[in-house]
Amino acid sequence: MAVSMHDVARAAGVSVRTVSNVVNNFAYVRPETRRRVLEAMEELGYVPNAAARSLRRSRTGLIALVVPDFRARIFADLAGPVVREAEALGHRVLIEVTDSDRERELQVLMGGRNQLTDGAIMMALSLRPEDGRRRRPGYPLVLMGDHVLEGDIHHVAIPNREASLAVVRHLVSTGRRRLMLLGHGPHGSETASMRLRGFLDGLAEAGLPADEALMVAADWSRARGRQAIEEHIDSGRPLPDAIFAMNDSLAFGALRALREHGVLVPQEVALVGFDDVEEARYSTPSLTSVSPDLEAMAAHAVAMLHEQIIGKPSGREPHITVDFHLRVRESSQ
Amino acid sequence: MAVSMHDVARAAGVSVRTVSNVVNNFAYVRPETRRRVLEAMEELGYVPNAAARSLRRSRTGLIALVVPDFRARIFADLAGPVVREAEALGHRVLIEVTDSDRERELQVLMGGRNQLTDGAIMMALSLRPEDGRRRRPGYPLVLMGDHVLEGDIHHVAIPNREASLAVVRHLVSTGRRRLMLLGHGPHGSETASMRLRGFLDGLAEAGLPADEALMVAADWSRARGRQAIEEHIDSGRPLPDAIFAMNDSLAFGALRALREHGVLVPQEVALVGFDDVEEARYSTPSLTSVSPDLEAMAAHAVAMLHEQIIGKPSGREPHITVDFHLRVRESSQ
DNA sequence: CTGAAAGCGCTAACAA
């Protein structure tokens, strides 16, 4: 067995109570006593036992960050800030990947297989609104992204509609008239439909027609972006003068296809993406893209979760949409 | 308080022992009894308490994956497989970020602040060989990457030297003679020096001189890659006919600088990176790059750690170097 | 096959 508090107490000639006080930085320990205890800890190589503490406090100090995919850039950019914020509030973060599997997402909603985490922040992709009712009562939970579930679940959203509208306005302001929307359809998420909505609103606002032939279905990957544009060109249909890709991957795929067919970007076709991945600044041409304030998302989500965990009511609004910036670069000028 | 085994036992009219047997899928429970217990669990919404179990078993079921940075692609590509492999062996993964901070890395080496994890897989960047002696004895640990520490610490390595040698051979075989090495220096890691070594070995093998002026220092980022090439061009020094960038980011930065100065890749300068990030297949031109077998790394690391945790001796070699492939693409043909 | 009961290491109420 490992060294326990009792061993330390004995070595330091005090009671476990005092050792506990020292370990937890409580007041009311005489400096001299504290020193002796610290010394004994050092000497014996004492390390507190997380399990025992959790059991006693009925809190593990762990929160879950549940994401669909490790490789998605949104994950990479969100995880850092989430971990940082969480640590600042005294939590550690257990990262869990669902692969967008509905069963796994439901699992989280219902509080997990075992009581390992004090709460969860989840980017759910496969849940349905009515799943909200299956939430385990009392398990602190914050949703990120667009998934709004039934029941009053805390939620931090990306400004999909607003940002898409801003993209259309930008393109129209530079004289583009035949806008293609790339990525509509198969993905089928809330996210996609909100971006579609902003796109349509933008067209309406500019008095432009919504041309079905220019709303192209595609999974959100480079390969599919490339393929979609390739097929469009091969079919002989006229090109749009601007493409709004629902994410940057699609945009890069499209860019590759355009280049292979000798289409000039932005002279003949303007191109805009969504997410503002690092690569956007370095591609040829550099890519105009929507940059959501992910740091703010992380901060809000953690703060909301923390309040639920410590049971503070907080007058905070349970639904927040963060800010965004449209980074205009070479591909749309 | 949450529902405990006692509650379930009472509801099912059995003893806690039996409930435990059911929960842990032990034998010797009559089907009828099992059914009753399962029913009671369902009805009461029983969820096992991880803390109590850990305390009793003196194992948390958690292993730590310790990485320098969330956004590094190597992390993204390693984390998925590690989590998968770990779950297959019954562990869950707690991800920890060190920001390459030596203190934090040492912390891990010494077993962590509290006994939260049963062991750790670490990509250490800032540790020094002699730090190996500070390892907490008995804490299962596997290192990933190049950092070899003193003491007999299990270790899975990337084939830096071998792969760099292969890159040089490839470039030489396509007629290149003045090779630049980009990324040498500041990064200062084992990784960098092994890649340098392979580069030099390759030159020697081909009977080419090692030209100091063509070994350019740069942090491993796009920005620095771009800047380094820019400065080289501005200085009026003659260009090399091939550039081997120590990672893909550097290569993309270099590519951008070359393009801005009208240098044709690969006609005038061939370009090769290291890591084979997804982007390499989609850049213009697509990038030749070294692709280490990260899945294998993950699998080996988890297997090694698992054996340490369960205390199986295993005849396994404690130092493994995984395989790699050189993906030859447009940038070097 | 099932029951009773002893702790795992820690926190915190209560006492001194």
Place this chain on the structure above:
DNA sequence: TTGTTAGCGCTTTCAG
């Protein structure tokens, strides 16, 4: 300011 002590919920030894 410090000591004593009762559990937190679970696994597991020992008995039936």
